[in-house]
Amino acid sequence: MLYPEKEKISLEKLKELQLERLKWSLKHAYRNNAVYKKKFDDAGFNPDSFSSFDDMKRVPFLYKQEMRESYPYGLFAVPMNKVVRLHSSSGTTGNATVVGYTKNDVEIWAEVCARSLSGIGATEEDIIQVAYGYGLFTGGLGLHYGAEKLGAATIPISGGNTEKQLMLMKDFGSTVLACTPSYALNIADFAAKNAPELDFKKLKLRKGIFGAEPWTNEMRTEIESRLDIDAYDIYGLSEVIGPGVSCECEAKQGMHVFEDHFYVEIINPETGEILPEGSQGEIVYTSLTKEACPVIRYRSRDITRLYRDNCSCGRVFTKMEKITGRSDDMLIIRGVNVFPSQIESVLVAVEGVEPHYQIIVDRKGTLDDIEVKVEVNESIFSDEMKVMSELSSKIASKIKTHLNISAKITLVEPSSIERSVGKAVRVIDKRKK
Amino acid sequence: MNIQQISVFIENKPGRLQHVLEVLNSGHINILTLTIAEINDFGILRMIVDKPNTAHDILRKENVTSSVNEVLGVGIDDKPGGLLRLIKCFAENKLNIEYMYAFTQKKGDEATMIFRFEDIEAAKNLLIKEGFNIMKKIDIIGDQE
Missing domain, CATH: 3.30.2130.10 (VC0802-like)
Structure with missing residues (x-):
């Protein structure tokens, strides 16, 4: 553990620290940002009246849409001369959201990423290959600063150029890989195809820290066996800070939220009501120390559960489960709630099927129609048509059993489903909203 | 082979x-x-x-x-009833064909059929016993590899 004095804080002390920092953060946002001032005033909330966690329910939520409307600097709470870094979301679904960092913000971000790496068992002895995209996306630079802060040798290779990724793994002796889980599988695919002689057991690579898109435990098993590493989930969102909001420790059972910097709540996404510990719902974030872009009760749309256990790693920080879906990614198909991650779990459970899939939802007449495209690799391909038909039926019947929806399964050629170094396009919803 | x-x-x-x-x-x-x-x-x-x-x-x-x-290449007489004789032999011995197709080129008086069986060796042994001409890889494909 890199900062035991902070990470092994007692629950009581943590609550004290959070309350004190919450008061500061609420006042900071209110006094230094016009958007927050107006929101708080409209809701009749005065940060000076905030005295206990129970008062949180009086604080208005911040929605993604408001961040977009504030493009570019509308939610900044410090003058531009205090800002040392800007990042931005891709903005594929509307205006981009821009986030700024002061020197202190960058420092805290590096620290939470360093803690994440240390939590998975990485040390200054490690050689960390950062294969997240570098640039406006927070993944690359976040892990980069974290890896350096940890004191590890950091390779800023960025995403893509898979051949070179493999070359560096061999020649530089990388011990830790940081990238998206889909890119990790991409590397395994590429190696199987182009370098079948490469034995991952002979590489020094021993751990991977994967995030920026939701992934399942089944996918973890696949990555671990194909790359011969231990794979851990790191979570974050640029609106809150980037990667390093929470991360799994070596126990691989839930991601510890760095609660001394982020206050988290679980709410009912329909009503906004705060749910008791252990309930599943939408996770809402409030930054406790961020200066440039404070986020106050940000509606992440990510569905998860928070709980505390006596974790073997000794951290008191609450755990969040792997994200089971997004409240706005949730597809309602013929009245059934479906998360893409559920379809993924079904697919990877079918032997030999790789989780390269895409879900296409359309409305034929009045009925919703769901199609799942699955790429055919050599391990599931057969020259016999009956074997291929059986594969389709098997997937369809498993989806029916697990999710109670009838999906059309389309087998497609490898690499025909769009995938990127960043995030895979998992869902196409053609229905008119 | x-x-x-x-x-x-x-x-x-x-x-x-x-x-x-x-x-x-x-x-x-x-x-x-x-x-x-x-x-x-x-x-x-x-x-x-x-x-x-x-x-x-x-x-x-x-x-x-x-x-x-692997598939089985079998030479049959290129005349009426040639294929029938072969298929009859499969039916009598309860050998199920997964799929089959014909070869475009002709060798002497024989046409070549390609068959896919679950158990290729069982089918092959039967046909040899019945006196059919089983094509080898070298007859059809040559030896370029």
Whole structure:
């Protein structure tokens, strides 16, 4: 553990620290940002009246849409001369959201990423290959600063150029890989195809820290066996800070939220009501120390559960489960709630099927129609048509059993489903909203 | 050695067959005979080529899914009832054909049929016993690999 004095804080002390920092953060946002001032005033909330966690329910939520409307600097709470870094979301679904960092913000971000790496068992002895995209996306630079802060040798290779990724793994002796889980599988695919002689057991690579898109435990098993590493989930969102909001420790059972910097709540996404510990719902974030872009009760749309256990790693920080879906990614198909991650779990459970899939939802007449495209690799391909038909039926019947929806399964050629170094396009919803 | 067949997964979309043929052409692979089985969205292209293993490697490099497996090549009399005699023999011995297709080239007075069986050796032994002419890899494909 890199900062035991902070990470092994007692629950009581943590609550004290959070309350004190919450008061500061609420006042900071209110006094230094016009958007927050107006929101708080409209809701009749005065940060000076905030005295206990129970008062949180009086604080208005911040929605993604408001961040977009504030493009570019509308939610900044410090003058531009205090800002040392800007990042931005891709903005594929509307205006981009821009986030700024002061020197202190960058420092805290590096620290939470360093803690994440240390939590998975990485040390200054490690050689960390950062294969997240570098640039406006927070993944690359976040892990980069974290890896350096940890004191590890950091390779800023960025995403893509898979051949070179493999070359560096061999020649530089990388011990830790940081990238998206889909890119990790991409590397395994590429190696199987182009370098079948490469034995991952002979590489020094021993751990991977994967995030920026939701992934399942089944996918973890696949990555671990194909790359011969231990794979851990790191979570974050640029609106809150980037990667390093929470991360799994070596126990691989839930991601510890760095609660001394982020206050988290679980709410009912329909009503906004705060749910008791252990309930599943939408996770809402409030930054406790961020200066440039404070986020106050940000509606992440990510569905998860928070709980505390006596974790073997000794951290008191609450755990969040792997994200089971997004409240706005949730597809309602013929009245059934479906998360893409559920379809993924079904697919990877079918032997030999790789989780390269895409879900296409359309409305034929009045009925919703769901199609799942699955790429055919050599391990599931057969020259016999009956074997291929059986594969389709098997997937369809498993989806029916697990999710109670009838999906059309389309087998497609490898690499025909769009995938990127960043995030895979998992869902196409053609229905008119 | 039995005849090797290469099978390729192709989506039922314009240009996909062309793509496979272009890849094969780039590796100077000669196709001796082929057949396509299809259902709604995709097809399985099955071919006898002169260099099946080379074809498999270059297709894999181009991210095209394919597989190599053994099939039985049987010579039959090229006259009425020639195929019937062979099929009767399968039926009597309860050997189920997975699929079959014909060879385009003729060898003397014989036509060549290609058969896919679950158990190729059982079918082969039976036909040898019945006096059929079983084609070897070298007869059909040659020895380029």
